[in-house]
Amino acid sequence: MKVGNLDLTPYIAYGGIKWQRSDVDGKNAGRMLDGTMQRDRVAIKIRFDVTCRPITAAEQAKILSAIEPEFVMLTYTDPVTNSTKSGQFYSNNFPSTFAMVRNGTEYWSGLTFPLIQK
Numbered sequence: 310m311k312v313g314n315l316d317l318t319p320y321i322a323y324g325g326i327k328w329q330r331s332d333v334d335g336k337n338a339g340r341m342l343d344g345t346m347q348r349d350r351v352a353i354k355i356r357f358d359v360t361c362r363p364i365t366a367a368e369q370a371k372i373l374s375a376i377e378p379e380f381v382m383l384t385y386t387d388p389v390t391n392s393t394k395s396g397q398f399y400s401n402n403f404p405s406t407f408a409m410v411r412n413g414t415e416y417w418s419g420l421t422f423p424l425i426q427k
Contacts, residue, residue, distance in 0.1 A: 325360035366415035
């Protein structure tokens with residue numbers, strides 16, 4: 310998984326990528342009065358929730374700088390087709406917790422962020 314030119318793989322925690330497909334429904338979608346479901350899918354969007362391993366402040370700065378622009382180019386393996394795809398994604402709300410200083414180096418843990426298809 311790459312955001313722009315930054316390979317995120319070395320920073321991701323074990324089990325740290327959650328994939329989700331979301332349908333975007335149009336105005337005619339919903340439950341009808343007779344109880345049947347009307348679908349009006351207008352798009353399918355992909356979302357990844359990424360959790361990083363404990364990282365240094367310098368590593369965190371690289372990641373946060375890469376996902377900061379309004380839209381970023383994400384290259385990823387599509388689990389549906391098992392092929393490499395690229396597309397524009399955005400990110401928001403990326404919490405992280407200061408963990409400690411060891412030998413003069415700051416460490417952070419729990420950096421998580423979504424990557425949501427445009």
